[in-house]
Amino acid sequence: MAKSAGGELRTFYAYASSPLWISPDGSLDPAARALLELVQTAEYDGIAPAALEAAELAEAIQAAEAQRTPEALERAELLLSRTLAAYVAALRRPTDAGMIYEHDALRPELPSTYLTLDQAAKAPSLQEYVRGMAWMHPLYAPLRRTLLTEGGSAAARQLAIRNLERIRQIPAQPRERHVLVDTASARLWMYEGNRPVDSMRVVVGKPDSQTPSISGWIRHAIADPYWNVPSDLVRKTIAPGVLRGGAAYLKARGYEVLSGWEEEAELLDPKSVDWRAVQRGELDLRVRQRPGASNAMGEMKFEFPNPFGIYLHDTPDKDLLAKEARYFSNGCIRLEDADRLARWLLGGTAAEASSGPEQKIDLARPVPIYVAYLTAHADGDRIALGPDPYGRDKLGGTALAALAD
Incomplete structure (x- = not known):
């Protein structure tokens, strides 16, 4: 079978101990029909079924089930594997849906054909692997299945597709x-x-x-964090409060005024600050709240x-x-x-953090x-x-x- 394939498909079959989609009795695994259903309804995933050659896949599966000849089974086997790899890649291809990532490593990974097929081959049940779309976040397949069974309104279905x-x-x-x-x-x-x-x-x-x-x-x-008050709240809330109540407003709420955002910033006397300039947005001032029962950070x-x-x-x-x-x-x-x-x-x-504010506790591994x-x-x-x-x-x-x- 490896001789009939090309590229990474050929590499996968060169090392595979058995076909992926053909059962020992010569029939197609039920996963073949499960994949066909996904491909034929790929518009729910923002993919045109024609781009995945859904009609060709349907014909190959039908021929393999009807004829069971080595040629028909081999054609279906290779086409199913090629289609699965193409479908998974299309689902994971980066799109602009509003998510902002700290690093590209947080994005869905675009897998190789070999890796996709290797993971499918290692699944305890190929049918459940395909039906459950195990290559996606677990929220995905259940919502997608509702589009095949739900008789809801067009608006509800469109909202599901958006999600x-x-x-x-x-x-x-x-x-x-x-x-x-x-x-x-x-x-x-x-x-x-x-x-x-x-x-x-x-x-x-x-x-x-x-x-x-x-x-x-x-x-x-x-643990016991400071709250560095956002600049817009300093301008909209704290500056007016100080102008009304003086330094006592800050003391009652545990606020401190600092000279800057650097670690070695010094405490400032609130009376030395032009609070009207802060309120007008002409002075960007750092204000933080000390740890304690009323601290906004808890x-x-x-x-x-x-x-x-x-x-x-x-x-x-x-x-x-x-x-x-x-x-x-x-x-x-x-x-x-x-x-x-x-x-x-x-x-x-x-x-348990040691005493004092801003006690950092590192995770063994970032989450x-x-x-x-x-x-x-x-x-x-x-x-x-x-x-x-x-x-x-x-x-x-x-x-x-x-x-x-």
């Missing part, structure tokens, strides 16, 4: 841990491989200060580099986490249980985090629609509820 595009920006992590935050539902999941092992509520950005779709690596936790935060200064953190405002709609922050992600996330990230009981915006998911064999708080799908809560009926 599939977003999920394609999140790679499969079959052997790695990762964190997924869905800003639409304001929820966080902890994944081990492709299995969610824990989940918690979060508070995310308000509609006028939206949490962006970003990815990065969580490298460490910081007792711990988790940073991952990104251009927006977004991070995960504890919060003293636990009452907000009890609300159904949790869109209250200025963009950062507030955690229901920071200690529980720390234990998972650090691999056991959260390490990827993906912050996405998902307004549709699979609920059994139906499309379940969630909130669209940022209006990115031009659907409010009422409209989404109507589509779900």
Whole structure:
């Protein structure tokens, strides 16, 4: 069979101990029909079925099932392998769906033909591997299947397709841990491989200060953190507060004024600052809040580099986490249980930091985090629609509820 193939296909079959798609009794594995169904409906993945030669594949499968001649079976075998490799590559090819990556290594990896087929050959069940689209994030295949079985409205189906595009920006992590935050539902999941092992509520950005779709690596936790107040809040909130209440406003809230953003920055006397210039936006001033019970960061935060200064953190405002709609922050992600996330990230009981502020606790290995915006998911064999708080799908809560009926 290797002689009939070319390129990486030939390399795979040169080392394969048996055919991938042909069963020992000479019949095609049920995975062949499962792949054909995916290819024939590839428009749900943003791929034209014709680009994957769906008609040619259907003809080859039909001939192999009807004739079972060595020639027909070999043709089907090679075409199925070639099509699987092309389909997986097309699904993982980079597209612009709004996700901003800290590094290209966080993007879905574009696999070689050999690697795709080798992973398929090692699967316990080829049929389940193909049907479950194991090369994709585990949220993908269940939602896609609803498009084959769901009799919902055209608008709901279009929304599912839009969310599939977003999920394609999140790679499969079959052997790695990762964190997924869905800003639409304001929820966080902890994944081990492709299995969610824990989940918690979060508070995310308000509609006028939206949490962006970003990815990065969580490298460490910081116990008893300072809160470096964003410049716009210094201008809009703190400067007016000082102008009304003087230095006592800062003292009562645990704020400090510093000379700059460098590590060795010195504390400034608030009375030496032109607060009116700060309020007008003419002076960019660094203000931070000391660790303590009222600190906006709570007792711990988790940073991952990104251009927006977004991070995960504890919060003293636990009452907000009890609300159904949790869109209250200025963009950062507030955690229901920071200690529980720390234990998972650090691999056991959260390490006790030494006394003093800003105690850094390194992770043994960085953990990827993906912050996405998902307004549709699979609920059994139906499309379940969630909130669209940022209006990115031009659907409010009422409209989404109507589509779900």
